[in-house]
Amino acid sequence: MAHSAKYIPPTKDAEKLRIVMVGHVDHGKSTLVGRLLYDTKSLPDSKYVEIEKASKKRGEVVEWSYLLDSFQAERDQAITIDTTQIFFSTEKRDFVIIDAPGHTEFLRNMISGTAQADAAFLVVDAEEGLQEQTRRHAYLLGLMGVSQIGVIVNKIDKCGYDKARFDILYNEIVSFLRDIDIRPMSIIPVSARNGDNILSASEKLEWYRGKTLLEVLHDFTPYQTPTSQSLRFPVQDVYRVEEKRVFVGRIESGFLRRGDTLLFSPTNELARVESIEVWPKGDKQAVTAQAGLSIGITLDKPIFVERGHVASHEDNPPMLSNVFRAHIFWLSDTSLKVGDTFRLHINTAQYPVTVQSIENVIKTEDLSKDENTKQVSKNEVSYITLRTRNAIPLDQYTENKNTGRIVLYSKGRVCGGGTVSMEGYVDQRSRNQPKSEHITKVAHLLSYTKRAERNGYTGGVFWFTGLSGAGKSTLAMLVEQALFKKGYQTYVLDGDNVRHGLNSDLGFSPKDRAENIRRVGEVSALMADAGVVCITAFISPYRADRHNAREVRPDRFHEIYIKASLDVCESRDPKGLYKKARKGEISQFTGIDSPYEAPDNPELTVDTESGNIEECVEQIAQYIIQNIEYSGQSLENMAEKDNLRVL
Amino acid sequence: MPDRYLDKLEAETIYILREAYNNVSPLGMLWSMGKDSNALLWMIKKAFFGKVPFPLIQLETGMELPEVYQFRDKLVNEWGLELDVHDCPPEGDMDKSLPPATRSAMRKTEGLKSLLGNDGYKGIIAGIRRDEQSMRAKERVFSPRSIDGDWDFKNQPAEIWDHYMSEVPEGAHLRIHPILGWTEIDIWRYTQRENIPVVPLYFAKNGKRYRSLGEKNITFPVDSDATTIEDIIKELETTKTLERAGRAMDSESENSFELLRTRGYM
Ligand SMILES: Nc1nc2c(ncn2[C@@H]2O[C@H](COP(=O)(O)OP(=O)(O)OP(=O)(O)O)[C@@H](O)[C@H]2O)c(=O)[nH]1
Ligand SMILES: [Mg+2]
Numbered sequence: 001m002a003h004s005a006k007y008i009p010p011t012k013d014a015e016k017l018r019i020v021m022v023g024h025v026d027h028g029k030s031t032l033v034g035r036l037l038y039d040t041k042s043l044p045d046s047k048y049v050e051i052e053k054a055s056k057k058r059g060e061v062v063e064w065s066y067l068l069d070s071f072q073a074e075r076d077q078a079i080t081i082d083t084t085q086i087f088f089s090t091e092k093r094d095f096v097i098i099d100a101p102g103h104t105e106f107l108r109n110m111i112s113g114t115a116q117a118d119a120a121f122l123v124v125d126a127e128e129g130l131q132e133q134t135r136r137h138a139y140l141l142g143l144m145g146v147s148q149i150g151v152i153v154n155k156i157d158k159c160g161y162d163k164a165r166f167d168i169l170y171n172e173i174v175s176f177l178r179d180i181d182i183r184p185m186s187i188i189p190v191s192a193r194n195g196d197n198i199l200s201a202s203e204k205l206e207w208y209r210g211k212t213l214l215e216v217l218h219d220f221t222p223y224q225t226p227t228s229q230s231l232r233f234p235v236q237d238v239y240r241v242e243e244k245r246v247f248v249g250r251i252e253s254g255f256l257r258r259g260d261t262l263l264f265s266p267t268n269e270l271a272r273v274e275s276i277e278v279w280p281k282g283d284k285q286a287v288t289a290q291a292g293l294s295i296g297i298t299l300d301k302p303i304f305v306e307r308g309h310v311a312s313h314e315d316n317p318p319m320l321s322n323v324f325r326a327h328i329f330w331l332s333d334t335s336l337k338v339g340d341t342f343r344l345h346i347n348t349a350q351y352p353v354t355v356q357s358i359e360n361v362i363k364t365e366d367l368s369k370d371e372n373t374k375q376v377s378k379n380e381v382s383y384i385t386l387r388t389r390n391a392i393p394l395d396q397y398t399e400n401k402n403t404g405r406i407v408l409y410s411k412g413r414v415c416g417g418g419t420v421s422m423e424g425y426v427d428q429r430s431r432n433q434p435k436s437e438h439i440t441k442v443a444h445l446l447s448y449t450k451r452a453e454r455n456g457y458t459g460g461v462f463w464f465t466g467l468s469g470a471g472k473s474t475l476a477m478l479v480e481q482a483l484f485k486k487g488y489q490t491y492v493l494d495g496d497n498v499r500h501g502l503n504s505d506l507g508f509s510p511k512d513r514a515e516n517i518r519r520v521g522e523v524s525a526l527m528a529d530a531g532v533v534c535i536t537a538f539i540s541p542y543r544a545d546r547h548n549a550r551e552v553r554p555d556r557f558h559e560i561y562i563k564a565s566l567d568v569c570e571s572r573d574p575k576g577l578y579k580k581a582r583k584g585e586i587s588q589f590t591g592i593d594s595p596y597e598a599p600d601n602p603e604l605t606v607d608t609e610s611g612n613i614e615e616c617v618e619q620i621a622q623y624i625i626q627n628i629e630y631s632g633q634s635l636e637n638m639a640e641k642d643n644l645r646v647l
Numbered sequence: 648m649p650d651r652y653l654d655k656l657e658a659e660t661i662y663i664l665r666e667a668y669n670n671v672s673p674l675g676m677l678w679s680m681g682k683d684s685n686a687l688l689w690m691i692k693k694a695f696f697g698k699v700p701f702p703l704i705q706l707e708t709g710m711e712l713p714e715v716y717q718f719r720d721k722l723v724n725e726w727g728l729e730l731d732v733h734d735c736p737p738e739g740d741m742d743k744s745l746p747p748a749t750r751s752a753m754r755k756t757e758g759l760k761s762l763l764g765n766d767g768y769k770g771i772i773a774g775i776r777r778d779e780q781s782m783r784a785k786e787r788v789f790s791p792r793s794i795d796g797d798w799d800f801k802n803q804p805a806e807i808w809d810h811y812m813s814e815v816p817e818g819a820h821l822r823i824h825p826i827l828g829w830t831e832i833d834i835w836r837y838t839q840r841e842n843i844p845v846v847p848l849y850f851a852k853n854g855k856r857y858r859s860l861g862e863k864n865i866t867f868p869v870d871s872d873a874t875t876i877e878d879i880i881k882e883l884e885t886t887k888t889l890e891r892a893g894r895a896m897d898s899e900s901e902n903s904f905e906l907l908r909t910r911g912y913m
Contacts, residue, residue, distance in 0.1 A: 014836075015652040044889045054901055070781035071800060072902050081801055084784045085777045087830050096828075108805035112787070115807045225655070236662070237669050241696045248694075250662045279696045293654065294661035296696065307669065331805055345810040407807050412814035414805040645668075647698045 016087070017222040018096040020113045022141065023123035024131035025102035028154040030080050032123060032192035033099050034064025036213070039199050042088040043067070064192070068099040081106055083113035092218050102133050107379050108331045108414070114140060119148035119220040121213075126159045126189070129169055130176060136364040139381060142180050143327055143418065145401055150216040151177075151184045157191040161204045179367055186216045225292035229253040230316035232395070232403045233262070234347035235309045239296070240646040246277050246296040247305055249348060252402040254313075255290035256297070262311040264303065265393035266320050268429075271299040308349030310393040310403070318403065319427040320391040323356065323601055326406060327383055327397075328376070328418030335375040336384070336416065339604055339619065341626045343409040344388065346420075351388045352627065353408070354603055359383040376416075383421075387603060390555050391428045394420055451531035457488060457628040459528035459556065461521075462620075463549060465540045465599060466562035467591050468577055469569035471608040471616070472537040475562060478617045480535055483624065490533040493520055498538075508588045514545050521549030528556045533628060541596040558627060560620065561602035564609045566591045653837050656829055660687070661694040662809065663788055663825040664772070668694075670813040671770030671821055674701040677759075677913065678730070680711070680719050681860045682845050683774040686834050687826055689843045692726075701772075704731045706758040710751075710862035718846045725844075733762045748865040748895035749903045756911045760796050769815045772823045773913045778830045779859075779890055780897060782908050790822045791815070796911020822913075831858075831890050832883045839876040850874050859891050867893040 021029040034051075037043050047067065054075060055063040068084045069075055080101035088095050100113040114120070120141050124134055141149060151173055159165040166189050177184055188197055189205050190213060196202035198213045211219070231254030239246045256262070260273050276286040277296040289295045299305070310318055330336055336355060344353035360369040361382045376382040397404030397419035407417040452458040464472040476492045483490045499506070503519055506512040517540050527534040540546050550557040569591065570578045581589035588594045604623050606616050667674055676691065676699075678684050691699055705719070723730050735758030741750040762768065777784045787803055789811040804812065815821055826834070838845060848857045848868075855868035869892055873879040891897045897904050904912075 013652075014833075015655070041887075044887050044892075046889055046892065050901075057901070067781075068784075070785065070905070072905060073801060082785045082803055084781070085828075086784060087778045094830075109803070112803075112806045236665050239696070246696065248665055250658060277696065279693050292658055294658040294665070294694070345813075350813065405808055407810035409812075409814075412812065412816055414807060414810075414812075417805075417807045417810070645700075647695050647700055 013093045013222075015222045016094045016096045017217075017220055018098060018116055018118045019217070019220065020098040020100055020117035020120045020146070021123060022100050022110060022114065022120055022137040023102055023152075024125065024128070024133040024137075025079065025104075027102060027123045027125040027128065027131075027134070028192045029102060029121075029123045030065030030068040030099050031063075032121075032152065032154060032190070032198075032213075033086065033097050034067040035192045035195055036097070036198055037067060037086065037088055038064065039195055040088060040090060040214075079103055082109045085113075085116075090214065090218070093222075095217065100137075102137075104133060104136075104379060107136075110137065111140065111144070111329060111331065111417070114144050114146060117146050118223045119150070120146050121150050121152050121216075122184075123152045123154050124169065124173065126153050126156045126165060126169065130172055132365060135176065136379070136381075138177060138182060139180055139362075139364040139367075140329060142182055143329060143381060145397070145405075145419070147182075148220050149177075149182055149184050150213070150220075151187040152213065153187065153189045154192050156189040156196065156205065157194050161189075161191075161196075163207045166208075185219060186211050188213055188216065225290070226253040226400070226402070227255055227290045227292075229291075229400060231256055231262075231311070231313050232318065232347075232400060233295075233311040234349070234403070235264075235305055235307055235311065236348045237307055238305065238644050240644045241277070241296075244277070244298050245302070245644060246298055247311075248294070248296040250294045251289060251291045252347070253291045253400055255288055256311075256313075257288045258286070261314060262299075263314045263317050264305055264309045264311050265318055265429075266391055267304060267309060269303040269305070270314070271301040271303050271305075274298045274300045308347065310347060310349075317429065318393040318395050318400075319422055320429040321394055321422065321425055321427065322389065322391045323385060323387045324394055324425055325359070325383060325385055325421040325423055326418045327381070327421060328406075328408070328416050329381050330376045330378060330416040332410065332413075332415030333378055334410075334415070335377045336382075337375045339623065341623070342415065344386065345407040345409060346392070346394070346405075347403055349392065350409075351392055353386045353388050354623075356385040356387045356601065356603075359385065387601065394422065396420055396422050448529060448531075452630045455489070455531050455630070457533075457625075457630050459531040460533055460624070460628050461524040461528050461549075461553065461557045462533070462535045462560055462624055463524070463540070463546065463557060464535065464537045464560050464562050465546060465602075466608075467564065467566060467569045467596055468539055468589075469572045469574055470562045470564040471613075472539075472562045474613070475606070475608070475616055475620060476535045476537040478613070479620045479624070482617055482621045483533060486621075486625070488533050488625075488628070489531065490535065491527060493524055493527075493534065493536045493538075495538045508594075510542070513542065514548075517542075517545040517549055521552050524549070525552040525556070528553055533624060539590050539596070541590045541594065543597045543599070546599070558604065558623075559599055559602045560623075561599045561605045563598075563605055563607050568609050653833065653840060656833060657690060657693070657837070659828065660690050660825040663811070663823065664691055664694045666809075666811050666813075667770055667772060667789075667821075667823045667825070668700060670811075671815060671823070673766070673768050674770040674772065674823075675704050675731075675766070675768050676701060676772040677774075678703045678705055679774070679860070680705070680715050680722075680846060681774075682834055682838060682849060683776060683826060683829075685722075685843055685845060686829075686837055686841075687772070687774040688726075689841055690825070699728060702731050703728055704733055704762065706735055706755045706762070707732045708735045708754050708758070708862055710864055712848060712860070712863050712866075714848050715846055715860060718844070722844060733758055736761065745906065746896075746899040746903055749899055749907055751862065751865050752896040752907055752912060753910070755913070756796060756907065759913075760911060763794065763796065763820055768820055770821045770823055772825060774826055775824055775913055776829050776831070776834075777827050780904060782904050783827075786824055786827055788824050788827055790824065791819050792822055792911065794818050794820070796820075798909050798911065800909065832880060835876055835880050835883065839880075849879065851878075857893065859894055861894050865895040867895070869893050 098113040100110040236249035395403040581592040
């Protein structure tokens, strides 16, 4: 049954080069691929007969695109709906051609295809020239990091093989691509239908001196695993194999050796690689493993490591940050807005993430930037700022392609994706606490998890800050009521009621204010531990005090900025305090003779000047519910299960 | 090394398997005893250090070739596999409007449906490849299916880099395809390199061999003199017949395979 013949490796380079065909609808991508397969004699005999038959049925001679467009609906409408991957080879190497659809409706399929590609052909109809999707696709190639690009000016037969037409297009293409930092390897006039310039130079295009499509195909180089970059080993899972804890995953860049000391992020734990585990066990023990391989390792110390943690060497770790910029494409029918929460997929980790701001939306037609937009709509590209609860390990896309890209999910479906940029943000690693005492940490998490499991949601601190009269107390009480009606245990700690009891010994000097906030921070954190959704309504004017409150339980603390200008607050003056302060009857009144430091990076901003009360309540309640949602997969839960899958 | 590319393919498959095992439960794998599912099974053992940590399922029609059953029993024994043999409903129960071979192939689809209904699987691993058939060329690695197994191919979700879908939609299951990117020749090179057992029917006898194994009433051997894996690889480097040429249901009508697949066929 088993065969003992000696293994003979392939003679040519069998690494497949993956090329995506992109461009505007109907510009001839599928036809071109069909023709290429036919000309290189890659088609099985029966396939040609099948295509001929299907073409005749629809009254056409030979419609090459049917080779790719295999769905009935695609053939009937003469349009590609979903990406197809076709294998073919030349004498030099093997290829995978990814035929993407050009219709806007199917951009998600074009992106799915591009995500797999090492190189691309951008197909442009010679008659129609650069169209909306040509530009958008080109932009997306850049965004998604496909840098080897050939441009095909197709259907040159329809322009009578005219050099003048080609030259005009050539200049347009070069100038557009230059603006998005793309340098095409070649721009080739082609007729897919007639097979000109595909395998060999066409006589009808004798004025063209450049390469044929096949030559450019051979110029592309396949993906090189980044073995020379810094080590990134995102942990995919932890298995118990016999008595060993084996950490499995794929090395995304660099390499590791047995005996190396690894730094795990974000925990900052250190441990040494004791062994590299392989099955079946060979005669020799594995000593190194490099980028591209799926491996398993054991460590010399029982540190807390779980899926999503990233191992690196000590000297070149990823950055840690809870806020970063992303250059994204958006695919969902529902527009992206500030304050929206998504599930961020990065490396093997998933985190809830909130849109903190939208910097701009880029119109790919003319590359103009809209900086005043409130939303990113389907198929648009944009720069946004995202915020996670805690600092997460990150690499800039420009530093590491594999670990610097993200996908955003909502309700289990992809809604967008893109690349990470840390421009303007600092590495927070230095600010991180010293190496954690993971044992006490895990012990803490246990009870928290149990409560969350019973309640179906987690406790948390939702810290309202804002001027007197901005609406903190009013909103806090209404939100409390709204959540209570939905079945959540909530409690509001309000400035006035706390000052009458717990903090009756404190005044309004900066020192007393700080102590006031410190106590409230501690109490609210305890309430969150107990499983309560705790809302605090304090002016809390100093950034440093709020920061200290956050530090008590950073993973459960949410800063919510209740925003209204001093003028508006003063005109509202519900308790007549501003009037008194102006008259000098009260001193150290925030906004009048004591400063208010607005938050830099609040998790949520609620504008009470423009929004009506119900809308504000709804906005806050929704944000809270999203953030206390308990999924059985949370970190705490993993910790409780000892974080292991027993094989 | 020219065969480094097999290491990369293997690493990709192992990555997908570990993603599936982490995110989807309960999970099962369909084992057809063919070359692809054997190679996949081998990689499962590599991914999980010699174990198969989820059930292996065989959709039983009683119509496999006798050599296939012999091979199954032998491997179950040698590799210590736990196999769940699930009976498929009889051909008489299938939609009469389908062409005959397609109808016959529908039995496995119906068998899978009843399995999903009974055992509540959320994820089913299948060893299909894109190069086998033009409909499969449009597949995703993680592909959501309705509870009936229907494939809504016009509305497939995006799949970007390897950030695969990790939540199974309500009332649905995921088909997981860890060797989608392999070709027939890759599978043979890997089978040879790793010394993975295969059913002897793949090797030529009297000028004929099976390139693809299916039920005996709807699968036929093709002309070939390949008696070893090297021969098979050489044959594949030049052949111009389709791998599934011997599978009657693929070509009964222009859309017969589309009909099968949209109704839940592997
Ligand atoms: N005259 C001429 N017609 C062509 C050529 N290439 C493609 N066509 C025709 O252009 C039409 C569209 O071709 P497709 O290959 O389906 O276009 P596509 O870019 O794949 O379209 P989508 O995938 O739907 O975006 C078909 O009718 C082709 O026959 C060419 O070189 N010359
Ligand atoms: Mg097309």
